[in-house]
Amino acid sequence: MSETLPIFDRRILVDTKDEKACNLGCKFCFATATHEFYRARAAKGVIDLVTAKERIEETLRTVGDSVHSINSSCSQELFLDEQFGINKIQWLAQFGTNVSFSTRIALSEATLDALRNIDQRMRESRKKLLVLTSIITNKQRTDLEGKTSTPQDRIRTLQGLRNRDIAAGVLMRPILPEGLLPTTEITNLIDAVKDITPVLTIGREFMFTDSIGSRLGIARTDPDIAPHIRGESVGLGFVGSDNNWHRYVDPRIPELVEFGRDKKIPTFTSTREALELLSTL
Numbered sequence: 001m002s003e004t005l006p007i008f009d010r011r012i013l014v015d016t017k018d019e020k021a022c023n024l025g026c027k028f029c030f031a032t033a034t035h036e037f038y039r040a041r042a043a044k045g046v047i048d049l050v051t052a053k054e055r056i057e058e059t060l061r062t063v064g065d066s067v068h069s070i071n072s073s074c075s076q077e078l079f080l081d082e083q084f085g086i087n088k089i090q091w092l093a094q095f096g097t098n099v100s101f102s103t104r105i106a107l108s109e110a111t112l113d114a115l116r117n118i119d120q121r122m123r124e125s126r127k128k129l130l131v132l133t134s135i136i137t138n139k140q141r142t143d144l145e146g147k148t149s150t151p152q153d154r155i156r157t158l159q160g161l162r163n164r165d166i167a168a169g170v171l172m173r174p175i176l177p178e179g180l181l182p183t184t185e186i187t188n189l190i191d192a193v194k195d196i197t198p199v200l201t202i203g204r205e206f207m208f209t210d211s212i213g214s215r216l217g218i219a220r221t222d223p224d225i226a227p228h229i230r231g232e233s234v235g236l237g238f239v240g241s242d243n244n245w246h247r248y249v250d251p252r253i254p255e256l257v258e259f260g261r262d263k264k265i266p267t268f269t270s271t272r273e274a275l276e277l278l279s280t281l
């Protein structure tokens with residue numbers, strides 16, 4: 001019998017060998033910040049598509065009732081190569097459940113059309129494509145987000161998805177400490193998307209290692225950081241020396257959630273709730 005895959009927040013998480021390491025260089029991201037992640041990933045023998053297919057089918061057979069969607073790649077940007085992203089989403093759509101993904105890339109019109117076609121075929125089986133456009137500020141912050149698309153281009157992508165009736169919303173994650181991510185940049189972004197997005201997720205935590213912290217110029221012991229560390233975790237399932245993770249919970253999160261709700265946007269701190277709502281629209 002084949003093994004099952006992990007389920008997190010009602011999503012099957014699939015990480016397959018064909019996905020390339022992201023080179024966009026967000027400083028807060030474990031995928032690029034800790035190159036050891038990739039060595040560990042290779043050592044763990046990330047699965048090929050044939051094995052992934054077997055395991056997805058086994059997972060759906062055994063615990064399918066608890067699965068809301070299949071989510072590709074929590075650790076890479078699928079649309080670095082847009083055709084690759086389309087093919088991967090198409091591949092995931094074969095399993096007859098919702099498919100979710102997030103992206104920090106501005107997608108071309110051709111890619112948006114291809115996603116609409118996939119979504120329309122899924123809807124024949126009463127399933128959907130669920131897209132979260134990841135944005136954290138209304139300004140282009142190459143110091144934080146490397147070579148990702150500008151916020152304005154990502155907002156245009158969100159509008160393009162919505163114009164094609166694709167269930168898409170905004171994911172603001174991670175909420176970094178105020179010294180790095182001023183409140184006005186967050187609230188200005190919420191104002192910019194309030195008439196476009198049907199749902200807003202404000203990430204409830206930022207997990208960082210000492211090396212990610214040093215890239216951002218912060219430390220777990222900083223006076224403005226230490227009071228908001230809610231736990232430590234060795235591992236997160238990865239292997240390597242840079243593997244002591246600090247869980248930072250920004251104190252502004254409750255007021256940011258209120259800000260979103262005041263703008264009449266259903267606002268959550270978990271992607272699970274956001275995806276569940278998106279799937280009903």
Ligand code: SF4
Nearest residue numbers: 022025026029076077
């Ligand atoms: S685009 Fe995504 S995967 Fe790539 S570095 Fe940024 S957060 Fe990480």
